[in-house]
Amino acid sequence: GESVGLHLPTLSVQEGDNSIINCAYSNSASDYFIWYKQESGKGPQFIIDIRSNMDKRQGQRVTVLLNKTVKHLSLQIAATQPGDSAVYFCAENGGPTGANNLFFGTGTRLTVIP
Amino acid sequence: NAGVTQTPKFQVLKTGQSMTLQCAQDMNHEYMSWYRQDPGMGLRLIHYSVGAGITDQGEVPNGYNVSRSTTEDFPLRLLSAAPSQTSVYFCASSDPDTTYEQYFGPGTRLTVT
Numbered sequence: 178g179e180s181v182g183l184h185l186p187t188l189s190v191q192e193g194d195n196s197i198i199n200c201a202y203s204n205s206a207s208d209y210f211i212w213y214k215q216e217s218g219k220g221p222q223f224i225i226d227i228r229s230n231m232d233k234r235q236g237q238r239v240t241v242l243l244n245k246t247v248k249h250l251s252l253q254i255a256a257t258q259p260g261d262s263a264v265y266f267c268a269e270n271g272g273p274t275g276a277n278n279l280f281f282g283t284g285t286r287l288t289v290i291p
Numbered sequence: 292n293a294g295v296t297q298t299p300k301f302q303v304l305k306t307g308q309s310m311t312l313q314c315a316q317d318m319n320h321e322y323m324s325w326y327r328q329d330p331g332m333g334l335r336l337i338h339y340s341v342g343a344g345i346t347d348q349g350e351v352p353n354g355y356n357v358s359r360s361t362t363e364d365f366p367l368r369l370l371s372a373a374p375s376q377t378s379v380y381f382c383a384s385s386d387p388d389t390t391y392e393q394y395f396g397p398g399t400r401l402t403v404t
Binding site: 209211213218219220221222223226266268270275276277278279280281282283284 | 295322324326331332333334335336339341347349350381383385387390391392393394395396397398
C-alpha cells in the first residue's frame, strides 16, 4: 500500500510565529496532494492542495511546498493563531485503488501557545 | 446546501450486532467513500464508489459492506460487529471531474463492546 508519513507527530508554536508541518510520501505516481485540518470531534476540512506540476501554492496565510525530488511536502502557516490548533493531515492520491482515492498520513498535532 | 451528512453521531453496539451507518450528500458528487480513523492514526479507506451502482474495496474492507443505489446515498453496513471495529467513521464525497478534493461529513463514533 501507499506510505504517507509525517516527520513530527506534535508541534508547539507561539502565537504569531510561523508553523511548518512536514510530510513524506512514497508514491512517485501521485499527482495530487492535499492538506486537511481536523479539529477535535469534527471531520477533516480542506486547507490547500497542489498538483505535481507545481512546486508551491499559496492560500490565505498558508503555503504548500512540494519537492518531488525527495518526495516531500510541507505546509507553512503564517502568523499562527490559537484557532490553528488542530491535527493536520497530508494526503496523496493514487495507489492500487485508483487516482480518485486519497491516502492519508498519521497527522501532526499543532498546539498554539498564547 | 448541507454538504455531507452522517447519522448517527454516536453508536454503541454489542459484539455480533449489525447496523448501518448512513451517509448522504447533496452536491451531486459521483464519488463517495468511507474511511475509519483510529486513535493516533490517519484515515484509512474502507470502501468507495465512483457512481450509482458501482462500489469497490479500499485498504481495509473486511467486515464491511456497502451499496450505492442512488447518487446521494452511500450506507456502510456492519453485519456482525467486532471490538476491532471500534473507531470513528467518516464519509466523504468529491467531484473527480474537477478535483480530487474530498468533502467530509462530521463522523460517526462507534463503540463495540
